[in-house]
Amino acid sequence: MAIEVGTFGPATGVVTAAPPAVPDALERETVARGREYRSLMRKWWFGASIGVVTMVMSYPWLFPVLREWFPRESAQLWWVWAGMGVASLAVLAYSGNQFFTGAWQGLRHRSANMHTLIAMGTGIAWVYSTIALLVPELFPASEYTEVYYDVTVVVTALVVLGLAMELRAKGRTSDAIKKLIGLQAKTARVVRDGQEIDVPVEAVAVGDLVVVRPGEKIPVDGEIADGASALDESMVTGESMPVEKRVGDDVIGATINRTGAFRFRATRVGKDTALASIIRMVQDAQGSKVPVQRIVDVVSGYFTPAVAILAILGFMAWYTFGPAPALVYALIVAVTTLIIACPCALGMATPMSLTTGVGLGALNGILIRGGEALQTAQKLQTIVLDKTGTITHGKPVLTDVVVAGPFPEDELLRLAGGVEKSSEHPLAAAIVEAAVARGLALPDAEAFNAVPGHGIEARVDGRSVLLGNLKLMRDREVPVGTLEAEALRLSDEGKTPMYVAIDDKPAGIVAVADTVKADSREAIRALSAMGLEVVMMTGDNERTARAIAREVGVERVLSEVLPEDKAAQVQMLQLEGKTVGMVGDGINDAPALAQADVGFAIGTGTDVAIAASDITLIKGSLRGVVMAIQISRATMLGLPVALGALYPVFGILLSPLLAALAMSFSSVTVIANANRLKRWKPKGLPRRAEA
């Protein structure tokens, strides 16, 4: 059986699962970034220390002692300035070398970039100063012959500092990914040849039996084969309560086993695990683009040459029409324009905020597919919620037992459970489950007869039991009496009542309903508070729909919607001019999810729905929708801030030094925004994270 050996490779000692390549590449990137950062910081300190001296010595007449030592137009001052010229050349060559090499390489590709601008700005200032120093007789008056070495040095130093800050901020955005990778277990205890042995997690293959003890991490995804336990899945789903797991339940790699010991069969390993796909999704988001960025792209292709043209026009205008000394002013204007227009913050802010936002989502159990979804989520005006499985658990449970005869509640339930045990109706399962949960031993039913559209009849414990709707009772001439009013009340509450008759006498009502998830109400309230219109969509009849809507506080209800019409309903809302988000879980929701501007899939739902959605809520709670929209709003808020810092008006006569400062500052803004996002907490939702 060669095939089997191949499938279960590790049994023969062959390792088939490839180790995830992610941590390695990330590690190298971190090292490379660290090296680049330290190099930039050395350049900054070199530039900054020379910059301080240069600034002071450019204006010695402003300082009491220096004024006497180095008077204007003295030979001493000339020598000091000459020294500054040499020192600033050193700064250009060392701290600023990447600008010149970058500019040169760019020019060879007929492209201009930020390096071109900085190189031109600082280079022009240096050349002008040097000419003024060496051949002052070229200039008409002495006020033209001042030097601008301070501009050269300080601008270079500040821009280098800005680059270093950028790099540091970028490193932080990958924190989310690192954190996720850190969740991975390092080793797994698997059963091989009847023995438990520890192997690296990479060596676990699909089909392996893995042993997990209390307090240990689940190494890979799988299905419990024996044993039971409570698992802490908060790191993957955001769910803070431990989740009970039994034989047959799925377990997720990287979650922590709390109470019991169990063994599970590995179903997904390596890059196929849930954690690996989350990591991949976060990484993908890094490269995804948003509409804002597209505009930036179009602009930046023309940007740099346009800035150069603008600088030349500025020079011409100031030289022709400006006040004396026109040459000096014209030069300052041109250099300032070149330096202030550096688009680095513009290009950086968008991807950085996006990555931070997506990472933040991932840490809260919200998978955001790409930047577009993140950007659109904050514009949503209407949220359409599928009822079954989204607002509710999607599974009927027993809600009421009404007693109207000699039989006590438990006896009624026991007999009803006995009848329903043989039924395949989904509502039957709810009654059986409730009876079992109360510790009732269910008797077996005989002479079982299902009456389609009416209910069932059977003999249990020697008694004849009828269970069904009013029609069944009327058919069998069972007087329901006051029970009918009870039944009406229950159906008004959105429940499905079923009459129970024992030995042809009315015994009571059992009612089942698809109950509302504990936090649906607060999530819907939070959505309304955020100014969103909440719409509930369901295939249920109007009455049931209204009952649920009242319970959770939804005003607009679309009831009796056929599965195939769901997408059309979403489109109708879009035609009203709304930006529509759709939340759903089922296969029948998939078209509507794709139609919506942003589709949210409940992660406990079907794979099809998840594939059709833009955002997946791993934890099956509507709180995720609230958080996703809040994250989106927080993220997109950061963009205008960063963009705004870039263009503090094309400051005519804003000094080149201030221009460089503004540039560095825009980098700081970006970092501040990333930090702001990191401190983000959901608003309007109670702390409790129970679903």
Place this chain on the structure above:
Amino acid sequence: MTWDTIVVNAVGLALIAFIVWFFWLVKTKGARAALTSGGYQEQMVLVKGGYTPDAIVVERGKPVRLNFVRQESAACSEMVLLPAFGKSANLPEGETVAVEFMPAEPGEYEFSCQMGMLRGRVIVEA
């Protein structure tokens, strides 16, 4: 208007004309991607201050593999985006990173760094 302002303005206008011509009007011809035995149209792209070559000519309907090699440490170029084909890739310094896509429609498609400062074109011929 004195002679010096005339000279300054004339030089300025000439510079502007040069910039427009140099950056926008001249189009490079582009390198034709070589067809390999695997059926891919392959082209090595050097990433250093820009993309060399920055125009790549390919045929439609045959898969294209661009092998990017980044030989600089500046963070500017650490990612390449091909928005038209929905592709992006991180370019660790000194490593060859392959980006594959299928050119379905003839036309010119841009690729760029994450900031859109470095640019190149894929020219898909019918």
